[in-house]
Amino acid sequence: MTAHDVLRRVDSTPAASRTGGCPSTNVPREAFARVCTDFVAVHQYRLASLFATDDRHSGSGFGVHAVLAHDANGTRMMVSTSLPEHDPGYPSLTATIMAAHWYERYAMDMFGIIAIGHPDPRRLVHHENIPEGVWPLRKDFAWNTRLAHGAVPYPMHHVAGEGVYEIPVGPIHAGIIEPGHFRFNVAGERIMTLEGKLFFTHKGVEKLLEGKTIAEALPYIERLSGDMAAAHALAFCEAAEAIAQCVVPKRAALLRALVLELERLTMHIHDLANIAGNGTGYTIMAAQGFRIKERLMRCSATVFGNRFWRGHISPGGVARDLRIEELQMIAAVARDAYRDMRDLTTMALASDGLRERLETTGILTRDVAIAYGAVGIAARASGIACDVRHDFPDAAYRELAPVPAIEKTGDVFARFMVRVREMDSSAALIERICGSLPQSPVVVACAPIQGMGIGAVESWRGEVCTALIMDDGRIARCFPRDPSFCNWALFGELGPGNIVPDFPLCNKSLNLSYSGTDL
Amino acid sequence: MTPASSTIIQVACVVLLAPFATGMVRWAKARLQGRRGASPLLPYVTIATLLRKEMVVSPVTSWVFHLTPFVVLGTALALAALLPLMSAFGAFAGHDDFIFVSALLALGAVFLVLGGLDPGSAFGGMGASREMTIAALIEPAMITTFAAFAVASGTGSVSGMLAVGGAGIVAQPALIASIAALVLVMLAENARYPVDNPATHLELTMVHEAMVLEYSGPYLAMLELASSVKLAVFALLLGNMIVPNFLLVSGIGAVGVLLAIAVAIAKVSVAMVLLALLESSIPKMRFYRMQEYCAVAFLLAFAGLVLTVTQVLV
Numbered sequence: 134m135t136a137h138d139v140l141r142r143v144d145s146t147p148a149a150s151r152t153g154g155c156p157s158t159n160v161p162r163e164a165f166a167r168v169c170t171d172f173v174a175v176h177q178y179r180l181a182s183l184f185a186t187d188d189r190h191s192g193s194g195f196g197v198h199a200v201l202a203h204d205a206n207g208t209r210m211m212v213s214t215s216l217p218e219h220d221p222g223y224p225s226l227t228a229t230i231m232a233a234h235w236y237e238r239y240a241m242d243m244f245g246i247i248a249i250g251h252p253d254p255r256r257l258v259h260h261e262n263i264p265e266g267v268w269p270l271r272k273d274f275a276w277n278t279r280l281a282h283g284a285v286p287y288p289m290h291h292v293a294g295e296g297v298y299e300i301p302v303g304p305i306h307a308g309i310i311e312p313g314h315f316r317f318n319v320a321g322e323r324i325m326t327l328e329g330k331l332f333f334t335h336k337g338v339e340k341l342l343e344g345k346t347i348a349e350a351l352p353y354i355e356r357l358s359g360d361m362a363a364a365h366a367l368a369f370c371e372a373a374e375a376i377a378q379c380v381v382p383k384r385a386a387l388l389r390a391l392v393l394e395l396e397r398l399t400m401h402i403h404d405l406a407n408i409a410g411n412g413t414g415y416t417i418m419a420a421q422g423f424r425i426k427e428r429l430m431r432c433s434a435t436v437f438g439n440r441f442w443r444g445h446i447s448p449g450g451v452a453r454d455l456r457i458e459e460l461q462m463i464a465a466v467a468r469d470a471y472r473d474m475r476d477l478t479t480m481a482l483a484s485d486g487l488r489e490r491l492e493t494t495g496i497l498t499r500d501v502a503i504a505y506g507a508v509g510i511a512a513r514a515s516g517i518a519c520d521v522r523h524d525f526p527d528a529a530y531r532e533l534a535p536v537p538a539i540e541k542t543g544d545v546f547a548r549f550m551v552r553v554r555e556m557d558s559s560a561a562l563i564e565r566i567c568g569s570l571p572q573s574p575v576v577v578a579c580a581p582i583q584g585m586g587i588g589a590v591e592s593w594r595g596e597v598c599t600a601l602i603m604d605d606g607r608i609a610r611c612f613p614r615d616p617s618f619c620n621w622a623l624f625g626e627l628g629p630g631n632i633v634p635d636f637p638l639c640n641k642s643l644n645l646s647y648s649g650t651d652l
Numbered sequence: 653m654t655p656a657s658s659t660i661i662q663v664a665c666v667v668l669l670a671p672f673a674t675g676m677v678r679w680a681k682a683r684l685q686g687r688r689g690a691s692p693l694l695p696y697v698t699i700a701t702l703l704r705k706e707m708v709v710s711p712v713t714s715w716v717f718h719l720t721p722f723v724v725l726g727t728a729l730a731l732a733a734l735l736p737l738m739s740a741f742g743a744f745a746g747h748d749d750f751i752f753v754s755a756l757l758a759l760g761a762v763f764l765v766l767g768g769l770d771p772g773s774a775f776g777g778m779g780a781s782r783e784m785t786i787a788a789l790i791e792p793a794m795i796t797t798f799a800a801f802a803v804a805s806g807t808g809s810v811s812g813m814l815a816v817g818g819a820g821i822v823a824q825p826a827l828i829a830s831i832a833a834l835v836l837v838m839l840a841e842n843a844r845y846p847v848d849n850p851a852t853h854l855e856l857t858m859v860h861e862a863m864v865l866e867y868s869g870p871y872l873a874m875l876e877l878a879s880s881v882k883l884a885v886f887a888l889l890l891g892n893m894i895v896p897n898f899l900l901v902s903g904i905g906a907v908g909v910l911l912a913i914a915v916a917i918a919k920v921s922v923a924m925v926l927l928a929l930l931e932s933s934i935p936k937m938r939f940y941r942m943q944e945y946c947a948v949a950f951l952l953a954f955a956g957l958v959l960t961v962t963q964v965l966v
Contacts, residue, residue, distance in 0.1 A: 300774040300856075307853040322782075322939060414849040414936035420685035486846070486935045494938075633778065634857040634939045 136171035136178075139212065155200070155375070155587040157211035162197075162223040165214040169199045170229040178203045178210065180506050181589065182598040183226070183236035184612040185244045187272045194218040195246055199226070199233075200587060200598060204524040209587060222247035232506025235622060243270040243339075258332045258651075261287050269340060276340045290328045292318035297325065300633065304333050311647035315624075319633055327628035327636070329621060331650055338652045342611045347373045347448050347581060350608055354599075355443045357613055358649030360403075362443040363389075363396040364592030365599070365613055365649075370448045371527065371588030372601035372611075376581035377449075383528060384573040385450030390529035391463070391566045392451075394559045396442045397593040398467060399429040401556040402474045404644050408549055409481050412638040413490040421477055425470045432466040450576030464567035471560035478553050491546035495639030497627040498543055505623055508616045509595015510555075511643055514540045514547035521591035533562055545642040555593075582606050592616060594646065615649030653909075658739035658900040665913055666732040666888065670880035671695035673887060673920050678851075680928030695880065699873045707869035710771045720767030721867070721874035727760035728881040736811035737888040738916050739900035745811040750798035753810060754791065757841065760878070761787045768863030775855045779862025782939065786847060786859065789946035790840040793833055796953035800830040800960045801893075810889075814896050826963045830956030831893060836949035838886040842879070845930060846937035847945065857936070884920055891919030 172178040178201040186196040198213040225248035226233035237248035238257035245268040264283035304312035312333040318326045354369040355362045406422020409415045430440040502515040520537035522530040538554035540547035581603045588599045595616030602610040675692035682689025734748040768776035801813040840847045843860035898915040
């Protein structure tokens with residue numbers, strides 16, 4: 134069986150029976166890796182997500198599902214395979230699809246599903262303290278199980294040689310950031326290898342979501358990553374709406390896009406301030422940029438009662454309609470914030486010293502970005518044309534039609550410039566939405582009962598891809614794949630060759646979420 | 653006024669003024685960035701707080717770790733007593749040969765480095781290696797700068813350089829390049845922009861701060877005070893090179909002493925505001941550009957020396 138057969142089979146099924154806007158097909162486990170590789174290598178699909186399910190209650194063992202996306206055509210495909218209960222193994226995808234590496238290690242830790250032949254089968258989520266044979270996402274594992282204290286090795290890469298030394302950093306850092314451990318192997322100041330150890334504060338959200346209704350689950354989804362509340366909520370709602378097959382009214386779709394763009398503007402301002410201000414010590418950018426960002430967060434507090442653009446996007450539409458005064462206020466705050474920040478970035482870009490720090494630092498080549506399945510800013514700064522708003526537009530973005538910001542050089546400066554250009558386009562989109570909202574209801578009934586849906590949204594960080602499986606009106610499995618999950622491993626590639634004092638700058642230029650990865 | 657009393661006044665004033673120098677530069681930076689900023693007097697409170705705090709000392713440290721704060725503060729105080737900061741005729745005038753001054757600075761730096769290495773933490777070692785790199789690269793510039801002053805004044809002692817300078821830089825235009833080099837040396841010696849960022853919380857980028865990361869309580873207070881004293885010393889030295897007036901001289905009255913103190917405060921304040929302006933307008937340099945920075949400092953110092961020698965010979 135090849136991808137060609139799969140595509141033909143999908144084409145012959147009636148569109149209405151396609152699950153959640155994403156045709157899916159089941160292949161034997163021996164053919165799984167081959168078919169997926171065929172999709173990626175021959176048909177130019179990319180691996181957008183890969184997740185496992187525990188289907189033992191229905192007698193079909195475990196499932197492994199690969200979500201493949203073709204950005205240029207705007208098509209998505211899900212290839213699944215079933216594994217027998219007592220022998221949950223399948224030939225690993227990672228050998229041929231590099232981007233699968235973390236997903237498969239994740240499934241090994243969480244489900245005990247073995248990716249046979251995985252080139253790096255170390256633990257990922259489970260640290261030393263988790264005993265062997267603990268698979269938290271299997272249905273027979275209770276969420277409140279108290280685990281014995283394990284002592285399983287968690288080896289990290291290590292370089293030996295004269296003058297080579299290791300720098301362990303974290304998990305506790307000097308700044309107010311989340312916990313993450315980084316291991317540098319260094320010769321002088323030059324980084325030779327760099328590896329991260331994350332998953333220090335696993336929340337168990339995937340487990341907690343199971344058995345909940347859509348409405349009960351939404352608050353958990355919004356809190357996966359505090360700076361991406363709107364994007365995660367939207368991806369989740371889109372997945373639910375795909376299952377319920379409901380169509381969001383135009384006004385609601387635009388109001389959702391408004392919140393998403395406000396979140397993007399807020400966080401791009403934050404990142405520009407953080408990269409230039411704290412990353413290089415061009416301190417005026419931090420002092421002024423964070424002040425400007427604060428105005429947007431207060432605007433969110435005024436309109437939505439919280440500082441994180443949370444609580445507005447809801448299944449079937451938005452929680453409430455926004456009054457004309459509120460829209461005017463939002464537009465005015467965004468306009469002022471954008472104008473002030475644009476002045477600052479113009480000044481910053483005129484600084485030779487700053488450009489000298491940003492240019493050629495932390496280069497991510499296009500090949501590496503494609504191989505690792507990089508998404509979002511990291512991918513676009515390395516010359517990959519991918520933007521869910523452009524490639525898979527919903528009703529709102531089909532009309533707004535934003536142009537993806539692509540840069541070629543792949544360095545910190547390119548990522549800085551992608552943000553500057555996206556800030557420009559987000560500000561224009563906000564202005565446009567606030568000025569021309571059609572009248573319509575803002576919510577429709579959305580009651581997903583049974584089935585599988587995929588929701589994908591271009592957050593400010595990159596593509597969120599949420600896979601949702603409903604069973605009898607309740608969540609059977611939900612995997613909200615954060616863009617950070619795809620991009621964390623990039624540090625191992627863009628770090629080496631740089632000097633240690635430039636690593637914080639590389640880190641800030643990606644600004645990945647620990648919490649969004651560590652579900 | 654005797655030389656001894658002028659030295660006592662100088663040391664007391666410099667030590668008391670030192671935390672203000674650190675506070676002033678922080679406050680001015682905040683103002684320049686549009687922030688309200690903490691009071692310039694905050695470092696006094698910080699040092700007092702640290703002195704009261706318990707110390708946490710890693711069990712793997714040796715006597716070096718305990719000795720370092722004393723040596724570092726000691727060298728800073730020695731500089732404050734030796735150099736012509738408020739008085740050019742102090743008790744040690746004539747004993748402050750510029751090679752000796754450089755050696756004192758190096759002694760403090762070496763102990764700071766040893767103190768950073770001693771606890772065996774990765775950051776301390778990293779900071780130590782960077783500090784030594786910078787110290788080795790900037791030292792030629794410092795020696796050459798002072799050599800130019802020595803040629804101009806015909807004496808190797810720093811107070812002599814000042815006394816002969818008389819009207820200061822105005823009388824010796826050839827020394828402009830040396831003054832510029834001294835500014836660059838001062839920035840590097842005090843771990844300021846563009847060499848080091850004293851305000852960062854990013855351990856991986858630190859130089860000076862990385863070496864003192866393991867210190868706490870009274871030891872940290874001593875090291876902070878030593879940094880402040882060093883900063884005030886260099887500010888006053890630079891100020892006196894440019895404006896060698898209003899110093900303590902023999903036969904000065906109470907009004908003269910007060911005036912000298914007021915001028916010292918003014919010199920430090922102006923230097924700190926200028927430093928804040930610099931630190932607010934440029935980013936920190938990439939570490940691998942340090943050799944270029946130090947090379948520029950050396951070239952300036954060398955140009956100053958050549959010009960001065962030419963002037964003297966002609």
